[in-house]
């Protein structure tokens with residue numbers, strides 16, 4: 208098994224690629240965009256969805272606070288008309304109201320592109336007639352499909368023409384723990400590291416500890432597991448009994464038995480209904496997710512071992528060890544402890 212097996216969407220001759228613009232500027236706008244993406248992914252006829260990173264933009268054609276914008280790439284069997292109907296149903300479910308023209312919007316979903324086709328009907332024009340002049344569409348679209356060419360030109364050239372439009376990435380570290388907590392299930396990191404915090408070497412782990420593998424299984428079974436593309440390749444197969452999610456910026460990367468996401472935001476949004484989310488590495492993904500995590504299930508191996516990937520130090524004053532269970536020595540005489548750390552509540556940490 209490898210990451211290049213065709214995904215189910217590709218196997219369907221009638222499945223096509225479409226791009227959807229998502230925008231919101233009322234209430235929890237980022238939450239509304241993430242929720243809409245999750246609803247879109249669950250729509251019958253939509254086979255796979257990748258959400259771009261989220262961006263903040265000043266309103267162009269409407270009033271109110273700044274917008275949160277993103278673009279979703281979908282693989283779908285729905286034709287443009289049915290897709291439009293599905294988008295309108297999601298908008299309505301989010302209580303979109305248009306009390307006056309260009310009023311602020313709870314949620315706005317635009318069909319930008321459908322299989323490269325041109326459609327010109329009174330209520331449906333594809334490609335979207337203004338997408339080529341909007342940075343808040345072009346920028347996230349470039350994250351997903353840098354090589355896409357619109358009738359007016361390629362994305363970098365079109366984006367260069369929008370240099371006067373202010374757009375800023377809403378990167379994960381700027382999401383406050385408070386707002387993320389209200390929107391997301393608890394995030395558990397599951398890791399094994401040595402005294403010098405090594406977690407890997409040459410794309411694998413430089414130890415074999417069956418007791419730790421059993422502990423990993425107990426800690427993750429039944430929960431979605433989120434990993435980086437390199438860790439996915441090191442596993443070589445989806446782990447059973449768990450939803451497997453893979454982070455990659457490579458739009459063409461395919462992982463049979465797993466779902467691929469272009470950003471941490473998008474992956475977390477897809478797990479909003481889970482009881483908890485388990486982040487299982489490697490180093491890049493642990494570093495991304497640590498600021499949002501609630502719990503760390505660590506296997507601390509009492510040895511110094513050479514490696515090329517490490518688990519970050521926990522920021523001082525933010526984490527507390529709540530349990531430590533020493534284990535009998537494993538293969539190669541390595542001894543280790545199962546340790547649980549929990550994030551110290553903000554109110555307590557500030558006291």
Ligand SMILES: NC(=O)c1ccc[n+]([C@@H]2O[C@H](COP(=O)([O-])OP(=O)(O)OC[C@H]3O[C@@H](n4cnc5c(N)ncnc54)[C@H](OP(=O)(O)O)[C@@H]3O)[C@@H](O)[C@H]2O)c1
Pocket residue numbers: 397398399400405406407408409410411412434435436437438439441454455456457460468469470471487488489490491492493495516
């Ligand atoms: N001891 C443990 O508990 C443990 C657990 C897991 C892994 N490991 C080890 O850790 C090592 C791998 O760690 P690693 O840090 O090299 O790789 P990794 O975190 O598993 O994967 C890195 C990849 O994730 C994708 N990625 C990273 N940031 C992203 C972002 N913001 N948005 C979208 N995609 C993003 C990129 O994929 P693209 O390049 O495709 O864009 C990147 O190359 C291996 O040796 C593995 O065995 C150890």
